[in-house]
Amino acid sequence: MLALIASIVAAPAVAQTEAEVRIGPADAPALIVRGTTDADIFLPVLRAFLATEPDLAIRYEQWGSNDLFARATEACAGGAEAADLLVSSAVDSVVRLANDGCAQAHVSEETATLPAGQLWRDEVFGITQEPAVMVVNRAAVPDAPVTRFDLIDMLRPGGARESLRVATYDIEESGLGYLFAFMDSLQATTFGSLIEAFDRSGAVATCCSAELIDGVIEGRWDLAYNVLGSYAEARAAESDEIAIVAPEDYTLMLSRAAFIPAGAARPEAAGRLVDFMLSGQGRAVLRANHLIPRIDGLGVEDDVSIRPIPLTPVLLLTTDAAKRRLFIELWRNTFPGDHAAGP
Template sequence: MLPGMARADDPVTVSKAENGLLIYSIMAEYNWRPLLHGFQALYPWIKVNCLDMGPSEVFERYYAETSVNRPSADIIVSSAPDAWMRFAAKGGIGAHVSREEASLPAWSRPMPGLYTLSADPMVMIYNKLLLKPEQYPDGLNRLAALAAENPLKFRKRVTTYDAAAHALAYAVHWAAITSGRPGGWDLMQRLSPAVRVESGGAAMMEKVTTGEYLVGFNVSAVTVWPQMATKGRSEIVDWTLDKDGTVLVPRGMAVTAGSRSPASARLMLDYLLSHDGQVAAAQGGLMPYRSDVRPDEVPYLTYDGLVRRLGGEDRIVHVGYDPTMLDHYQDFIARWNATFKARR
């Protein structure tokens, strides 16, 4: 092949004949904005349409559309390990080996074709105007002790995601409770008189700000960090990592087997995994995990920065792709509901 000539199967060449890119994700427009800016500077001819949905909805819509041979997502992005395992078992993940794979940690590429856009920590948030400085939580065990010492003050004024509400919430609590870090069902039982569950992070953030809740735990940092920039918020609310065990959720992504623009999709996925893509993801409020992303390139934390702040990787609870998560769903949710939703 002569210099300057492109191969017929070169993804850049093929992408120019494709009809744009459709992405189903659990990300808001402000999360995507810096990513799309960077991608379209490289590939300005690829029109990208990103739809923001729920962690399970992205898959359900894909199933419904492809079952009647309608165009559907070229890329799916979701923090729902259980749904990803079902999707893979149904042959939904398209074949792709990223050119960035050698630069990625093993935990971020759990199965062929499935990669990780970002690694999102779950954090604790608290209203610092309604708590004394010595009551600021730094972990769930400390929070449980505070609630036991001050039962009237804390009763139903602690919140977290409802594990029964959606796949992300289930995955977060499954990982934390089954790993025993920061604690298992015994810790949940101790916390239960203080806890009222919610379905979304934005609602938790708002209700901690207004004082309806004093503390939220296992709240996605992707929700918290951008909202901390809201005028006056940081004077009322602060956030911290759980020193007893910070849950880390992989934001999985893959080119779909049914993609009608597979070359464009592969270019996008490789960009998202690149150093520049990871920096752009951080600018959109996500946490990059490549080791070559420097702290001075991002507004919040990197994975390496998270490890340093916690004092070791052993304090991270990785949400993995564990098949037993699927097998024990009903039993787990039944126990969850009995713990947090039984009338007291």
């Protein structure tokens, strides 16, 4: 049965940061940026911005997506210090915050260039392009699946890779994992067969991108499903053990979302950071740090297999409490039994 690592452990009563870094002049006022992006990936982008802002510093706080949403909701209600800018991969929660009146508008030449699916109400801005991919251990799976149909066939009883060890996100612990799984359920006629195959093969669910990729590199799992491509690409540049597959049947494409909270102390500086990330210079830095993909065979502009996750009110469906409860119940019912930790 699927091992949902820590999925039934209650969330912490107080939201907590995973890391905090201050960069820039020690005596300069600090822009507070809170995000889900790993600090080592995002800090080069922030440093490049500060090179254009010599009188500004940045305090970057790295958060888990669920904790970030909780802290932003608390700040919106006046119960905690607001950030100046939020950047999250759990884009459905960002749209929810904006819909609930927790964001302020920012309009510029750069934001005006964003396509409709990457801009909502001049409050939510898509700043990256990151595919959901499969990460495969080359030695264990030399015949890597290129579609979900291939993966399902491999996992069938008597299939070529019936004993394939698969891992994916724990959708209760990871806001991004929940979003990808929910969007899969809307996009794919394969969704029911896929999760049944995961159940049958004893797949594992765990917290985050780094854990999934590390597990494949270390040989604990043969394949990780729905991993955020930016992290996968960064690790593949360092490791020959893994291959990245953007599924040919369809590939979900995420635009990491930024917004300026209603209570931001420095909204003008936050707006300049948004504009920098949307500028040619900023996008070059984002690309260099794998936040815009360079995965072979993945043509972002014209690939018909790309399924963008739009920054629109459609995402409110994923944050509706009743729908979320039903979806997680479906997930648990599909994978019944003891939810003990996996390997």
